[in-house]
Amino acid sequence: MIDPSQYVRKREKGERDVSYPPPPEPLAVPVYDNHAHLEIADGPSRDDGGLSLDEQLRRAAEVGVVGVVQAGGDIESSVWSADAAASHPRVLAAVAIHPNEAPAYAAADRLDEAIAVIDELAAQPRVRAIGETGLDFFRTGEEGHAAQFSSFEAHIALAKKHGLAMQIHDRDAHDAVLETLLRVGAPDRTVFHCFSGGADMARVCAERGYYLSFAGNVTFKNAQNLRDALAVTPRERTLVETDAPFLTPVPYRGRPNAPYLVPVTMRFIADELGADLDELCAQVAANTLAVYGPF
Template sequence: MSDTDPSNYVRTRSQDGRGDVRWPAAPEPLAVPVYDNHAHLEIEDGDEPLTLDVQLERAVDVGVIGVVQAGGDIESSRWSAWAAASHPRVLAAVAIHPNEAPAYEEAGRLDEAIAVIDELAAQPRVRAIGETGLDFFRTEKDGFAAQFRSFEAHIDLAKKHGLAMQIHDRDAHDAVLDTLDRVGAPDRTVFHCFSGDDAMARIAAERGYYLSFAGNVTFKNAQNLRDALAVTPLERILVETDAPFLTPIPHRGRPNAPYLVPVTVRFMAAELGVDLDAFCVQLAANTVAVYGSFEG
C-alpha cells in the first residue's frame, strides 16, 4: 500500500472453522438514531464482502447514523483516517494496538509508528487515539515493556491533540487504571469493549471515564458485563460493535457490522429497565460529547 493511497488497504478475516458466515438479517430500525463507537470496517468478512458504502447504507437504514472507525497499526490507521475524510458518517481513531507494539519495537520501528499516528492525529476528522492500551492475554511478558511505552506515548498524543482515547484492556485492568493514574488520563477516555466487572465500572465512572459495551454484553457467560452495565451512570455509557467481531446474540459467530447495533442497544435498554428511545437519546449525546459532531 502506498502512503498516498490508503484506500487500497484491506484485510480479510479468516472463515476457517467458523460455521455460518452469512450476514444476519437487519434488525428493526431504531426510532431515535445512535452511533457505533468502535468498528474495524477495513476487515472484509462474511460470505459476501461489503464495501464501506454498503456498510454505512445498511447502518443508516436501521438508525445507526455514524461509525467511529478504529485503527490498530500504521496501515489500518491510515485507512481509518482516509475513510473519515471521505465519508461524512465516519470519524476515525488512530493508534498502534498493544498487541502490535512489541513487533514494532522488535523491528526498531515503534517510534516511527508513533510518529505516523501523531501526524494522522492532526487531521480534522480524526477524533480519537485508539485503540491503545494493554493486553496481557495475547502478548508474552517480554512484550509488556513495549506495550507500556506505546500506551504512554499514545496518552501523550491524545493530550497533545486534544482528542479522546479508546482503550483496549484485556487481562490488564489494574495496570491500565494504574497507568492512567500515574500518567494522567486524557479528558475523554473510553474503555472500548469494556471487559471488567461492576467494581471496575464504578472506579472508571468515578474517574470520569466512558464505558463502551459491545455485543458480548448479550452473551450468556458475560454476567460480569451486565453487572458492570447496571452500575454505570447513563451519561457514561457508549455502544459499539467492534465489527466484524463480537456479534450479539442471537447471531453470535456470524459476521458483525454497524447495522447490528440496534440488537445490542435494545438488549442494554431492557437490562437497565429504561425507555428505549430515551436511552438512544442519551447514547447519541454521549457519543457527540466524546468525539464531537460527525457534521463538523
C-alpha cells in the first residue's frame, strides 16, 4: 500500500489569495463532505504550511464535518484515494477515470487497462463509490466523446458489479448523461456530484431516484439555476460537498477550499430553503450514510 502523502498534485496558482479561509462556526449536528480531492495540494505548498490529510481531517472534525468521500480521477489519484480510506477512519473512497482523462487513456490504448485497475480497487472494503465518472463536453471536443461514452458505460457496469454508489461528473452534457443512464440502467445509488443543472433537470433526477450533491458554487451570484434546482430537490435526495480544493463558497470564492468549509455551504443552503439548520444537517448526514454506508 502506498503512503498517501507520497502522491500530491499541486493546483496551478496565479496571483490569487492562496491562504486558507478562517474556520466557520461549528455545526451542532455533524455532516459529511460528499466529494473532495484532498490529493491536490492548494494554498501554500506542504513545505510552507499547506494542509496535510491529517490536518484537513482535524480541521473538518472541529467544525462538525466528521467524514469525507475522497474521489479519484485517474489511476494514481484513485490508488491514493483507496489508500487514504484504508488508513483513515474518517475517509471513504470513490475511484474512477475522469471523463476528461478517458480520451487520453484511449489514445494511448490504455483505457481498458485503467478500468481494470479501477475494478481491482473497487473490491476494497472502504472504496464505496465509482467516481467521478460521466461526460464532459465542455473540456473535451467531439473527437473524445466516444472514449467518454465507453468509459462512462464501463464505470456504470463496475458500480453494479461491486454494488457501489456512483458519482457522476456532468458538464455541458446533461441530456447525454440522462439518456445514457436511462438506456444502460443507473446503479441503485447514483449521485450527481457538484450538480450543475437547473430545476427541470433536478425534477427528472428526483423522479428517477438520483441524489443531487450541491457544492460551494450554489452560493455564487451567477448560479441562480443551482438555487432553483436546490428548491425542487427533495430533502431526502440532497447531499453537500466541497469539491475541494475547488468551488470555495462565498465569501471566500477564489481561495482554497477544504472540507472544514462545508458549514458555510450548509448554512447558505438552510437559509435559501428556509429550513432549520440542525434538521437539514441531520437529513443530509443520513442521506450520505444511505448512499455510502458507515464510515
